[in-house]
Amino acid sequence: MSTAADILVDTLISWKVEVVFGLPGDGINGIMEALRTRQDRIRFIQVRHEESGAFMACAYAKWTGKLGVCIATSGPGGAHLLAGLYDAKLDQAPVLAVTGMQYHDLIETFTQQDVDLTRVFNDVAVFNAQVSDAAHMESLAGLACRSALTKRGVAHLSVANDVQEQPLAAAKRSKRNQPGHAPNTLFEGRRLPAEAELDKAAALLNEASRVAILAGRGALGATEELGRAAELLAAPVAKALLGKAVLPDNHPHSTGGIGMLGTLASQEAMEQCDALLIVGSTFPYIEYYPQPGQARGVQIDRDGQRIGLRYPVEAGLVGDAAETLRLLNQRLVRKQNRGFLLRIQASMERWRGMMAVAEEKTDAPLKPQAVAKAFGSRLPDNAILASDSGQNTELAARHVDMRPGQDYAVSGALASMACGLPYAIAAGIAYPGRPVFAIVGDGGFAMQLGEFSTAVRYGIPLKLLVIKNNMLNQIAWEQMMFLGNPQFGCELQPIDFARAAEAMGGRGFTITRREEVESVLDLAFATPGPVVIEAVVDRSEPMMPPKMPADYARNFRKALPDTPGHEQIEASIAREPAKTMMQAGET
Numbered sequence: 372m373s374t375a376a377d378i379l380v381d382t383l384i385s386w387k388v389e390v391v392f393g394l395p396g397d398g399i400n401g402i403m404e405a406l407r408t409r410q411d412r413i414r415f416i417q418v419r420h421e422e423s424g425a426f427m428a429c430a431y432a433k434w435t436g437k438l439g440v441c442i443a444t445s446g447p448g449g450a451h452l453l454a455g456l457y458d459a460k461l462d463q464a465p466v467l468a469v470t471g472m473q474y475h476d477l478i479e480t481f482t483q484q485d486v487d488l489t490r491v492f493n494d495v496a497v498f499n500a501q502v503s504d505a506a507h508m509e510s511l512a513g514l515a516c517r518s519a520l521t522k523r524g525v526a527h528l529s530v531a532n533d534v535q536e537q538p539l540a541a542a543k544r545s546k547r548n549q550p551g552h553a554p555n556t557l558f559e560g561r562r563l564p565a566e567a568e569l570d571k572a573a574a575l576l577n578e579a580s581r582v583a584i585l586a587g588r589g590a591l592g593a594t595e596e597l598g599r600a601a602e603l604l605a606a607p608v609a610k611a612l613l614g615k616a617v618l619p620d621n622h623p624h625s626t627g628g629i630g631m632l633g634t635l636a637s638q639e640a641m642e643q644c645d646a647l648l649i650v651g652s653t654f655p656y657i658e659y660y661p662q663p664g665q666a667r668g669v670q671i672d673r674d675g676q677r678i679g680l681r682y683p684v685e686a687g688l689v690g691d692a693a694e695t696l697r698l699l700n701q702r703l704v705r706k707q708n709r710g711f712l713l714r715i716q717a718s719m720e721r722w723r724g725m726m727a728v729a730e731e732k733t734d735a736p737l738k739p740q741a742v743a744k745a746f747g748s749r750l751p752d753n754a755i756l757a758s759d760s761g762q763n764t765e766l767a768a769r770h771v772d773m774r775p776g777q778d779y780a781v782s783g784a785l786a787s788m789a790c791g792l793p794y795a796i797a798a799g800i801a802y803p804g805r806p807v808f809a810i811v812g813d814g815g816f817a818m819q820l821g822e823f824s825t826a827v828r829y830g831i832p833l834k835l836l837v838i839k840n841n842m843l844n845q846i847a848w849e850q851m852m853f854l855g856n857p858q859f860g861c862e863l864q865p866i867d868f869a870r871a872a873e874a875m876g877g878r879g880f881t882i883t884r885r886e887e888v889e890s891v892l893d894l895a896f897a898t899p900g901p902v903v904i905e906a907v908v909d910r911s912e913p914m915m916p917p918k919m920p921a922d923y924a925r926n927f928r929k930a931l932p933d934t935p936g937h938e939q940i941e942a943s944i945a946r947e948p949a950k951t952m953m954q955a956g957e958t
Contacts, residue, residue, distance in 0.1 A: 375505035375542075376401035376535040379469065379528070382512035384412050385555035388440050388467075390431060390800055392416045392424040396444020398471025398484065401535025416800055416829065418793075419821040421448050425455020425468065426782075426793035427800070432464040433588075433780045434755070434801045438520055439464065445471040445532070446484025449491070454787055456495045456525045461784035462588070462613065463523040463674075467515055468492070472501070475531035488529045497524035502534055506542035506550075513555045520557055523674075562673050564688035564695055572669040572686035573702030579646030579667065581711040582606040585629065585660075588613035588783065589651020589672060589692050594775075596696035597650060598622065604648070605706040607715040609637035611654040612768060613783040620772035624712070626719050630659045632768040635917040635955060636719035643711070649684070651692045653677050655784060658920075671695045722917070725948035726769060733885045736909035739838050740770050743810060745888050746836050746904075747771030749896055755798040756808045757781060759791030759815035762844040762914045767810045789818035792835065796822065799831030806832050813839040817866055824875040826901040833901045837868045840910035848914045855926030857933035872903035882906045911939035918955035 418424040421443040428439030443449045449470035459466040470488045498518035519526035582604040601624035609629040626636040649670040660682045668684035678687035729740040743766035756779045758767040782790035791811040799807045847861040869879030880895045
């Protein structure tokens, strides 16, 4: 007779779940046994920390569009999932989290690991339930899967350890709970905007003379339609970080990223446009959008709640990006005046020249831009790239060009450190035939360093570049720019990451000089299996917005004299491209 745990795992299999990420514990022994006896149909990936398991489930959902699943034991195990689950919530990734509990009749009696995880998960989850018995599991398991997928968020089931082992025959089913009444099928329909809104949007965009496009993760899968819209509208396309792979970086309409990690061309497009088309993005930094009243707005999003969230729009197109763009494109008239696009394209060429100056520096200490560019140029056409949160994100955004067929992901709205390695591992699990790459910082990598052994265990073909400056460098620069405070508390105790990789069964390489970059990367890329490439770089290299705001510049200059190593920082910002970026906001 099936137990509640059996019903749960069978339901996951019915929903075509292939992978569960997690760490065993006594609070989930029943579920682990159900997974063990079905390992020919569903795979359990053991992680070294539950937080990584949640990040992997989130990343798996992002990479594949399928349901990501993670599992953790009671108390601290379940609590450890939260960071990765908030990543899923904020980036709208469908994830099911299953947690254990203590014996059902000891809940709220101050017993060991007596944490009400349904209460803890109340904010993060779109569906959140405690399973009372095996009959209840029949009703809840499929509903949890359906809720995560349809609401694009986190569903949570909390199951007491004795309930997991309860046979279905022992459950006291109510007369209204008939067996077999819950279908394990996802039902979806086409999401299309209203015809009147499409007409309004087309009229607005056709009337405008300087249209800019902002594309995000919601435009993934709509590359052809987005490119067609950009061509018709003579529009430059700025990309939110989650949308980095939406349009190749060498596409003639692409201006790369936007915001703190973006390009000067994207910022100028936002400052000069008279209409803005937002496709699948709620990029959160409002200060980088056009000023309200400057440009008329159109937004495409499958979630009507997010229309107009960052910028006031006149036409809101609620629908899937590809189909909505196809309908919109049929109504657009190709613009004959291409002057705005040509000016922004020229600005993008100047920006690329500025970035090349940083990438080609040969002086010591080693510059991180040079390593990131050389790393990115070696990525094959089917590469999957993840990055962490920090200065490494800026390096990936600005110095690694995405090509057609490549994929990229990161912790977006949550911007959590320690995400890069779990994201890369999830990519390797999701697509075992594809090469996987990651760019991380020494701060974030150290948080989940042990997870590299997971990559070794499962043979992930991972090449992981660690930007090592022994600093939380983004935080240090934010301390100076945001509030005018000197750097404090950001220095890190050095770790030999290459040796750590070797100790965990992988391979490790170290780069310390510019002349080593090409040869070491060639050797590392030719090495099979998981590889760590530790690049020891200049900590004084700035992390700056493309156009330094005047208040940031004032704060920075105020903080600099009392910041350790300020002489090296002053020398760095006196050289290109930092010099131009500092001066851009003053003109």
